Amino acid sequence: MAEDVSIPFGPRRVGLDVATVIGLIGGFGLIIAAIVLGGSPGSFVNPPSVLIVIGGTLAVTTMCCSITEMGSTFRIALMTLFYSRRDPSEAALQVLRIAEVARRRGVLALQGSVDSLGNEPFLQKGLSMVVDGTPGEEVEQIMRRDLQATVQRHARSTSVLRRMAEFAPAMGLIGTLIGLVQMLGNLKDPETIGPSMAVALLTTFYGAVLANMVFMPLASKLERNSNEEALVNNIYVMGASSIGRQENPRRLEMLINSILPPPQRVQYFD
Amino acid sequence: MAEDVSIPFGPRRVGLDVATVIGLIGGFGLIIAAIVLGGSPGSFVNPPSVLIVIGGTLAVTTMCCSITEMGSTFRIALMTLFYSRRDPSEAALQVLRIAEVARRRGVLALQGSVDSLGNEPFLQKGLSMVVDGTPGEEVEQIMRRDLQATVQRHARSTSVLRRMAEFAPAMGLIGTLIGLVQMLGNLKDPETIGPSMAVALLTTFYGAVLANMVFMPLASKLERNSNEEALVNNIYVMGASSIGRQENPRRLEMLINSILPPPQRVQYFD
Amino acid sequence: MAEDVSIPFGPRRVGLDVATVIGLIGGFGLIIAAIVLGGSPGSFVNPPSVLIVIGGTLAVTTMCCSITEMGSTFRIALMTLFYSRRDPSEAALQVLRIAEVARRRGVLALQGSVDSLGNEPFLQKGLSMVVDGTPGEEVEQIMRRDLQATVQRHARSTSVLRRMAEFAPAMGLIGTLIGLVQMLGNLKDPETIGPSMAVALLTTFYGAVLANMVFMPLASKLERNSNEEALVNNIYVMGASSIGRQENPRRLEMLINSILPPPQRVQYFD
Amino acid sequence: MAEDVSIPFGPRRVGLDVATVIGLIGGFGLIIAAIVLGGSPGSFVNPPSVLIVIGGTLAVTTMCCSITEMGSTFRIALMTLFYSRRDPSEAALQVLRIAEVARRRGVLALQGSVDSLGNEPFLQKGLSMVVDGTPGEEVEQIMRRDLQATVQRHARSTSVLRRMAEFAPAMGLIGTLIGLVQMLGNLKDPETIGPSMAVALLTTFYGAVLANMVFMPLASKLERNSNEEALVNNIYVMGASSIGRQENPRRLEMLINSILPPPQRVQYFD
Amino acid sequence: MAEDVSIPFGPRRVGLDVATVIGLIGGFGLIIAAIVLGGSPGSFVNPPSVLIVIGGTLAVTTMCCSITEMGSTFRIALMTLFYSRRDPSEAALQVLRIAEVARRRGVLALQGSVDSLGNEPFLQKGLSMVVDGTPGEEVEQIMRRDLQATVQRHARSTSVLRRMAEFAPAMGLIGTLIGLVQMLGNLKDPETIGPSMAVALLTTFYGAVLANMVFMPLASKLERNSNEEALVNNIYVMGASSIGRQENPRRLEMLINSILPPPQRVQYFD
Secondary structure (H helix, E strand, O other): HHHHOOOOOOEEEEOOHHHHHOOOHHHHHHHHHHHHHOOOOOHHHHHHHHHHHHHHHHHHHHOOOOOOHHHHHHHHHHHHOOOOOOHHHHHHHHHHHHHHHHHHHHHHHHHHHHHOOOOOHHHHHHHHHHHHHOHHHHHHHHHHHHHHHHHHHHHHHHHHHHHOOOOOOOOHHHHHHHHHHHHHOOOHHHHHHHHHHHHHHHHHHHHHHHHHHHHHHHHHHHHHHHHHHHHHHHHHHHHHHHHHHHOOOOHHHHHHHHHHHHHHOOOOOO | HHHHOOOOOOOOOOOOHHHHHHHHHHHHHHHHHHHHOOHHHHHHHHHHHHHHHHHHHHHHHHHOOOOOHHHHHHHHHHHHHHOOEEHHHHHHHHHHHHHHHHHOHHHHHHHHHHOOOOOOHHHHHHHHHHHHOOOHHHHHHHHHHHHHHHHHHHHHHHHHHHHHHHHHHHHHHHHHHHHHHHHHHOOHHHHHHHHHHHHHHHHHHHHHHHHHHHHHHHHHHHHHHHHHHHHHHHHHHHHHHHHHHHHHHHHHHHHHHOOOOOOHOOOOOO | OOOHHHOOOOOOOOOOOOHHHHHHHHHHHHHHHHHHHHHOHHOOOOOOHHHHHHHHHHHHHHHHHHHHHHHHHHHHHHHHHOOEOHHHHEEEEHHHHHHHHHHHHHHHHHHHHHOOOOOOOHHHHHHHHHHHOOHHHHHHHHHHHHHHHHHHHHHHHHHHHHHHHHHHHHHHHHHHHHHHHHHHOOOOOOOHHHHHHHHHHHHHHHHHHHHHHHHHHHHHHHHHHHHHHHHHHHHHHHHHHHHOOOOOOHHHHHHHHHHHHHHOOOOOOO | OOOHHHHOOOOOOOOOOOOHHHHOOOOOOHHHHHHHHOOOHHHOOOOHHHHHHHHHHHHHHHHHHHHHHHHHHHHHHHHHHHHEOOOHHHHEEEEHHHHHHHHHHOHHHHHHHHHHHHOOOHHHHHHHHHHHOOOOOHHHHHHHHHHHHHHHHHHHHHHHHHHHHHHHHHHHHHHHHHHHHHHOOOOHHHHHHHHHHHHHHHHHHHHHHHHHHHHHHHHHHHHHHHHHHHHHHHHHHHHHHHHHHOOOOHHHHHHHHHHHHHHHHHOOOO | HHHHHHOOOOEOOOOOOOOHHHHHHHHHHHHHHHHHOOOOHHHHHHHHHHHHHHHHHHHHHHHHHHHHHHHHHHHHHHHHHHHHOOHHHHHHHHHHHHHHHHHHHHHHHHHHHHHOOOOOOHHHHHHHHHHOOOOOHHHHHHHHHHHHHHHHHHHHHHHHHHHHHHHHHHHHHHHHHHHHHHHHHOOOHHHHHHHHHHHHHHHHHHHHHHHHHHHHHHHHHHHHHHHHHHHHHHHHHHHHHHOOOOHHHHHHHHHHHHHHHHOOOOOOOO
């Protein structure tokens, strides 16, 4: 009967986040197409300008926080590309399925489920504590502490990304001002005015692209994913601690539905 | 006496929303007139610029959320054109009329009303539950859950539209910067400066038009309609659950008036 | 003794609002003087530009709300020109005077006062209900519902005016972009560059003038007047319901002073 | 022993506010130096531009409020130049000194202190009520009403100054647009382009100077001084009412310290 | 056994703050490199422009507050360069170690620890009060008052830095307007247009650099450090008062963990 308990497909489908990838590729594709069709794509690549905008934004943002925070922000931002959305309804059904098994055949029967939950380490950790006989209150406390730590880490990364979205256009403006002052100081050769101004504008261009097409969308996405993950993990906390307390799974269903948004509520028991 | 119960005209008059349509046609009409009177309307149509601004805004907004959310936002935004305003006072009177019938001739006498409520599916669903004998508390709980789901879906669409209103001018700026850099790199032929700059400015123009004449007004309208619909549906929830609980219709009138804005309060019973 | 009760001068002096009129005339006078002294006032009048900015702002704002709301906003905004400020202290003294008469000579003695209150319809309506024998609680409830409806109507108009103050400069920018694109497309005749740019800038000028010298000050003024009127009407509600409940006028004075700003508190009884 | 009671130096040292004066002179000094060193200071003085920016800002701000409010704002803003900072610790010590005298030698012994408090009229008024035998509760109520009126008057002036800081750059932009349109309409004489543009930019310059170097700093300063004055006056209210209630001065010290910021707390009794 | 108590390394490692220094050097390094590589670094140094932006920003900010506040802001801002981050976990472990010693060998055994706490003066002061026999409640009250004073001083400095970040670009704009007006008034010599405009733009450049690369990051950093220091000092207050009240160190551990962010919680007692 152990097959009944193993979960065929979990709520987290690892893979590329379609919306983020489509948005990134679509947006940058349009920009690059417009540049290439314009004839001279080379004039849009200027390593010193890239350095001023990207390097300057990183430097100024580093001043605001610490090097550790910068690192974790990049790791977390990168994960928004590769983590697919998680489905709270499926997580709820999975938890209810496990709770029913525990109810009918005892907590020790969950050992098989625990082993098969490799792609849901948070639930796995909680359930293995339950199987080991940790009381439900303690399971809840430990899991909730973990959950809170993740939410805090994400919130800090979101605020670092938002700060970058503010500093990038400012560094772009600073770079353009440098270019303009240099150009205006050498007005004697009118031939060079155009190309010099073009180079001066590049930093403003880079700053606008970085802020509006990278940092701001990533910050919004991260906030969204963090809320979604917190919701799923909250369901896991409720499930593991309810099993640990040997409560009726119907009460668990009611409890989980109270935190689910209405369209995602589940009805597992008749 | 069943004719007494059937409702001659409902509170929701389906059709075009006059204000939205007048605003859209008036605004775009003025812009187009100014362009045509200026002599060369062709210079305002530039497919690559349209692609950068509209495509870029869609791409970047998609990054922030999910493809499902983008789709539902467009569906809901489109509905602001075709849904007419709903009159809470009429909805209140209709509910009170039905409640009086139920009081005088019993809940089963409502079957005729339920059948004639095709254009108010939310009230219809609630009343048919009442006729089927579902207790008032359960009717209220189920309807309120539905109502909450609609409000949440609208709020998410409003925030997506507001985000588009922020990204559209940013994409317009990015497009203009691309055009300026391309023009400045090819300053040799002075004849082309004017037309090139005109094309470069087009993306800024498109971005300003999209944000101020489409996305922002639609977001405001959607918020407004959502509040109005929630008010009407709230009245329906109150009505159906009050009938289900077999309360005095005078108490229902008092209850409904407490959530209606003062100028729209009703006085059905003497 | 009826003369003792009739009120020689009321708290609301109808006439022009001096501050609004001085501000409007002074501001526009300075702008017009600067234009006329500059030599060619004709170049500042351009009907198509006026249409784009004013028509466009109206169209876009209409999209956000309904045609009824637009109409009531204009009516209310116009009233800020002609309604003079209302003096809460005088309103308080007037109410206390009437309350004293009612206390000394009975409620029926107020018939004369009611007839002479033509320029304070809200108080008149309340007192005539009292004279007709309506109980104080009901008088208060009906008047407070009226008061709330007025405040809500004003708040909606203020928000419509604030939205116009946001859309006017946006429409000005859109008009200028149209003009610039048209000018840049016809660069061959250098003679026309100046006048074309002048016309293009006119919409920006109109938008800035409308937003900063009309919509924003009117919205602030309306908010201010609405607060003042609500204060005066609140005093009337307190007065009429206190007389209806046949309370001691000294208690009424204390009550009124508790909602008056300190510098406007009154001392009618010794 | 009356000398023991008279206060050698009060907490309010009347004179110029050093920070405001240094800031004003320093800021304007730098601007004027830059203008004079540039060679032609005359080109920065343009009476019509001054009229548009200053007159226009005043006109538009007057529309938002009333003429009385405008007058009191100027009087209060001027006072930030001449009122020196007030020291809450000294005010606390002074009040405690007086309270000790009242405790040891009776309330009537305060007559001498009251006479010597000419430069602290608020405390003087409160104490003279106490000496006249007014009960402590009434003294507190009357003083607190006064205190509240002052705070409200200052808050209104601060908001008028902040509104001016918003309108000044807007009027500057309007003036510059007028100048640009006039210049562009008369492009035939290329000699006049430069000076015309210089004049057009002057209103933007005036607007930026007024907003950032006068209105905004004065509003911040006023807010700060108002908080400080309210703190000192709060101490006076506590002191006078505590003396009126004949409480133990040690209790008064504890009470005062609870509203003082930690670094300014006092220790008068051992 | 006293060695057991002396702390080998404290939670505060004095030295340069790596993130602030790297950010400052990296940011300014990139800007300077871009300027030097552009060929004429001399054209970016203009003492009058520096005076207008830096002097003007200081002057205007001084107007908003007092000279004392300006001084303390600079002292505190400088400290963000030299104070390294403080580790709350280590502070917690240190406090728990001391609490265990006090528990096992009595409060007097702490004399050695107190002497070795030279680099933690706040904890040292608290513990020496405990050793001197001050009751725990009084120790807590005195330390908490100190802590609050520090937090308030930092908050005031943060707001002064944020105000500078607002005024610096405004002074840059004012300087550029002065330069433009001067240049436009002397258009006769076309040779000087370029260099004059270059000089005019320098103030905008200085303003943008000061605001975005100095004032804003320093304000953010200061806020961050202040929160961190308050957390560490809060642990010290808890520790010293808990030792003074002779509580069980295990209860202290629980208490400290309740205010630590989850990832930094400690487990000292098995």
